[in-house]
Amino acid sequence: MSTKVEFYRHDLGAPELEAIAGVLKGPILTTGDTVAEFEQKFAAYLGRKHALGVTSCTGAMHMALLALGIGSGDEVITTPMTFIATAAAILEAGARPVFVDVEPDTGNIDAAKVEAAVTKRTKAILPVHLYGLLCDMRALRAIADKHGLAIIEDAAHCVEGIRDGVRPGGLAEVACFSFYATKNLSCGEGGAMVTDDSELYEKLKMLRLHGMTKNANDRHREGYQHWDMKILGWKYNMDNIQAAILLPQLERLDRKLVQRERLANRYTEQLGKLNWLQLPRLPEGTTHARHLFPVWLDAPLRDRMIKELHGRGIGTVVNYRAIHLTSFLAQELGCKPGDFPVAESIGDRTISLPYYPTMPDAHVDLVCDALKSIAAEFRG
Ligand SMILES: Cc1ncc(COP(=O)(O)O)c(C=O)c1O
Numbered sequence: 001m002s003t004k005v006e007f008y009r010h011d012l013g014a015p016e017l018e019a020i021a022g023v024l025k026g027p028i029l030t031t032g033d034t035v036a037e038f039e040q041k042f043a044a045y046l047g048r049k050h051a052l053g054v055t056s057c058t059g060a061m062h063m064a065l066l067a068l069g070i071g072s073g074d075e076v077i078t079t080p081m082t083f084i085a086t087a088a089a090i091l092e093a094g095a096r097p098v099f100v101d102v103e104p105d106t107g108n109i110d111a112a113k114v115e116a117a118v119t120k121r122t123k124a125i126l127p128v129h130l131y132g133l134l135c136d137m138r139a140l141r142a143i144a145d146k147h148g149l150a151i152i153e154d155a156a157h158c159v160e161g162i163r164d165g166v167r168p169g170g171l172a173e174v175a176c177f178s179f180y181a182t183k184n185l186s187c188g189e190g191g192a193m194v195t196d197d198s199e200l201y202e203k204l205k206m207l208r209l210h211g212m213t214k215n216a217n218d219r220h221r222e223g224y225q226h227w228d229m230k231i232l233g234w235k236y237n238m239d240n241i242q243a244a245i246l247l248p249q250l251e252r253l254d255r256k257l258v259q260r261e262r263l264a265n266r267y268t269e270q271l272g273k274l275n276w277l278q279l280p281r282l283p284e285g286t287t288h289a290r291h292l293f294p295v296w297l298d299a300p301l302r303d304r305m306i307k308e309l310h311g312r313g314i315g316t317v318v319n320y321r322a323i324h325l326t327s328f329l330a331q332e333l334g335c336k337p338g339d340f341p342v343a344e345s346i347g348d349r350t351i352s353l354p355y356y357p358t359m360p361d362a363h364v365d366l367v368c369d370a371l372k373s374i375a376a377e378f379r380g
Pocket of ligand 1: 057154157
């Protein structure tokens with residue numbers, strides 16, 4: 001095959017260049033009015049009171065935990081079927097991640113298993129909306145309320161999602177987002193957090209920038225004024241250039257979701273009925289954010305498939321192998337194979353196929369044909 005099918009391609013161009021030029025014409029490159037405009041529009045998109053632009057979802061989760069007073073001696077319930085950043089943020093805050101296995105048909109944390117993991121030390125639940133499918137937030141909120149826990153959402157995959165009428169952040173203390181290079185909204189590296197809690201928002205704003213009472217934009221607007229360091233903070237503030245790249249994308253986010261939906265339907269039509277391949281379930285009444293398009297294969301076929309697809313010029317990624325078995329986390333948390341069998345099974349079988357809004361239909365067809373012919377060869 002001579003055509004190369006990339007795993008992902010961004011569609012940033014003229015509108016983003018123009019927006020960046022607008023920032024460069026002004027005096028403030030760091031956190032300023034462009035970030036404030038993005039925050040206001042991002043909060044409005046999600047129907048939340050407050051949004052904060054930050055440098056990553058990892059930093060957002062770290063700060064959310066700190067702002068909620070979660071640290072040494074505390075436990076945070078989360079999923080092993082995620083990127084390592086989810087567990088790393090909990091450890092960075094000084095707390096301990098406690099994994100709960102996932103649903104076999106979605107890969108999301110299994111709400112029915114969460115309560116059994118609650119102890120006296122549990123302070124929060126940190127669910128991950130895997131691939132763009134919101135977790136069962138109503139079930140998780142009920143458990144959190146019963147045990148006095150906070151919920152911090154890892155919504156790195158899910159800006160656009162809605163489930164049972166709930167959007168990210170709708171039933172949580174804080175939701176955290178990633179604008180990493182391949183995300184549905186991207187500025188290369190970046191993130192955001194949303195909350196309806198005004199007190200928490202003020203604390204997060206200070207934690208985001210060294211615990212300072214003024215930032216460079218304030219000093220520019222108001223003239224120099226002495227500032228104070230109120231708390232120990234971090235350096236997680238989004239800058240105006242990042243916000244400029246995000247603003248035009250926010251305008252077309254829902255249109256891009258329609259394109260993603262169309263491609264997902266095309267994949268599903270061709271792959272949905274194969275008996276050697278499983279597609280994650282889409283629960284009723286759900287708007288999926290369609291960040292990734294994973295397929296789950298028989299385990300022995302997965303690694304061979306990745307290699308063969310690569311040989312045919314087709315890019316794929318694995319999201320994810322269960323993270324409790326990475327060397328560091330296994331040692332740090334005392335985890336071993338078999339601890340979370342559902343996550344491990346998905347981790348052994350999953351492949352994320354090429355998927356981005358401007359992907360040509362013909363490439364979807366090429367990928368599906370390649371999957372089928374490689375599987376036929378493998379299965380004999
Ligand atoms: C599920 C999940 N959580 C957290 C992160 C971390 O996001 P960031 O790179 O913005 O820190 C990612 C990034 O890929 C992710 O996929």
